[in-house]
Amino acid sequence: MSKNKVQFQAGYSLIDLFHNYGTENQCVEALFKWRWPLGFKCSECGGDKYCFLKTRRLYQCNKCHHQTSLISGTIFEQTKLPLTTWFLAIYLVTQSKTGLSALALKREIGVSYNTAWSMKHKIMQVMKERDDSKPLSGVIQLDDVYWGGERHGGKRGRGSKNKVPFVAAVSLNEEGHPITMNMNVVKGFRLSEISRWAKEHLQPESTVISDGLPCFSAVGDADCYHVSIVTGGGFQSVTKKEFAWVNTMIGNVKNAITGTYHAINPKHLPRYLAEFCYRHNRRFQLENMIPRFGYVAVRTPPMPGRLLKLAEAYG
Ligand SMILES: [Zn+2]
Numbered sequence: 001m002s003k004n005k006v007q008f009q010a011g012y013s014l015i016d017l018f019h020n021y022g023t024e025n026q027c028v029e030a031l032f033k034w035r036w037p038l039g040f041k042c043s044e045c046g047g048d049k050y051c052f053l054k055t056r057r058l059y060q061c062n063k064c065h066h067q068t069s070l071i072s073g074t075i076f077e078q079t080k081l082p083l084t085t086w087f088l089a090i091y092l093v094t095q096s097k098t099g100l101s102a103l104a105l106k107r108e109i110g111v112s113y114n115t116a117w118s119m120k121h122k123i124m125q126v127m128k129e130r131d132d133s134k135p136l137s138g139v140i141q142l143d144d145v146y147w148g149g150e151r152h153g154g155k156r157g158r159g160s161k162n163k164v165p166f167v168a169a170v171s172l173n174e175e176g177h178p179i180t181m182n183m184n185v186v187k188g189f190r191l192s193e194i195s196r197w198a199k200e201h202l203q204p205e206s207t208v209i210s211d212g213l214p215c216f217s218a219v220g221d222a223d224c225y226h227v228s229i230v231t232g233g234g235f236q237s238v239t240k241k242e243f244a245w246v247n248t249m250i251g252n253v254k255n256a257i258t259g260t261y262h263a264i265n266p267k268h269l270p271r272y273l274a275e276f277c278y279r280h281n282r283r284f285q286l287e288n289m290i291p292r293f294g295y296v297a298v299r300t301p302p303m304p305g306r307l308l309k310l311a312e313a314y315g
Pocket of ligand 1: 042043044045046047061062063064065066
């Protein structure tokens with residue numbers, strides 16, 4: 001789990017990317033394989049025979065004649081960009097160590113700022129949906145955080161207005177090292193909201209360690225064991241070893257987001273948090289990042305620009 005293990009892993013270079021996904025055909029073949037791993041399957045009738053309509057690039061079912069494109073119903077739906085541009089964007093966003101702003105992405109791949117912004121948010125949406133579908137298990141450190149809140153010194157931020165509350169959770173292995181983390185915006189730190197969050201994001205029978213905030217006892221609704229460690233509050237409380245990892249991660253995510261983006265629209269915070277967690281959770285799997293991402297991307301529903309710009313649903 002050392003830094004070196006991350007730095008000296010085989011990795012996946014830009015040359016590897018161009019070798020594997022440098023042409024439109026290679027990208028089409030890859031998407032086809034991720035979308036239909038067992039061969040073409042019609043979404044309407046389940047038929048497995050098709051013909052490819054070359055001029056419109058559509059796959060037509062031989063049985064019911066339903067037509068579909070490779071990207072319809074996926075996060076890539078209606079894109080006019082070459083798939084090679086998408087793959088490069090996915091590579092840059094998933095492999096970058098500290099995150100990549102839409103402005104930086106625009107410069108790297110040569111599209112307009114609006115296009116880069118929308119691609120970036122669609123990629124982050126895939127990351128979010130992926131990690132939201134994997135509940136944490138084992139021993140989990142949990143903490144309540146406010147985006148924009150002061151952490152050290154002064155008021156801790158609980159109950160402050162104009163701040164976005166989120167739950168930070170880190171699962172640990174037997175040696176007490178962090179395995180997976182998840183950060184989700186919540187409506188507030190109430191029993192009902194934490195109960196809803198816990199049922200979605202925690203495996204039953206996990207052990208959850210939190211401070212004395214009363215709402216965290218609601219993890220019991222998700223059949224988890226709850227250990228509450230009462231702290232004195234203030235700076236001292238965040239240095240306790242029971243919370244060391246979750247607090248490190250909270251510090252890291254805040255630094256990463258403000259360092260890369262300077263200011264973000266708080267309504268998009270859920271995606272920025274998900275992006276950070278996704279990369280962290282896969283820091284030892286750089287080599288497989290593109291196929292793993294691609295498999296999920298073709299299963300992530302389209303996200304029209306209008307929806308992307310709306311406030312994110314709570315996760
Ligand atoms: Zn069919």
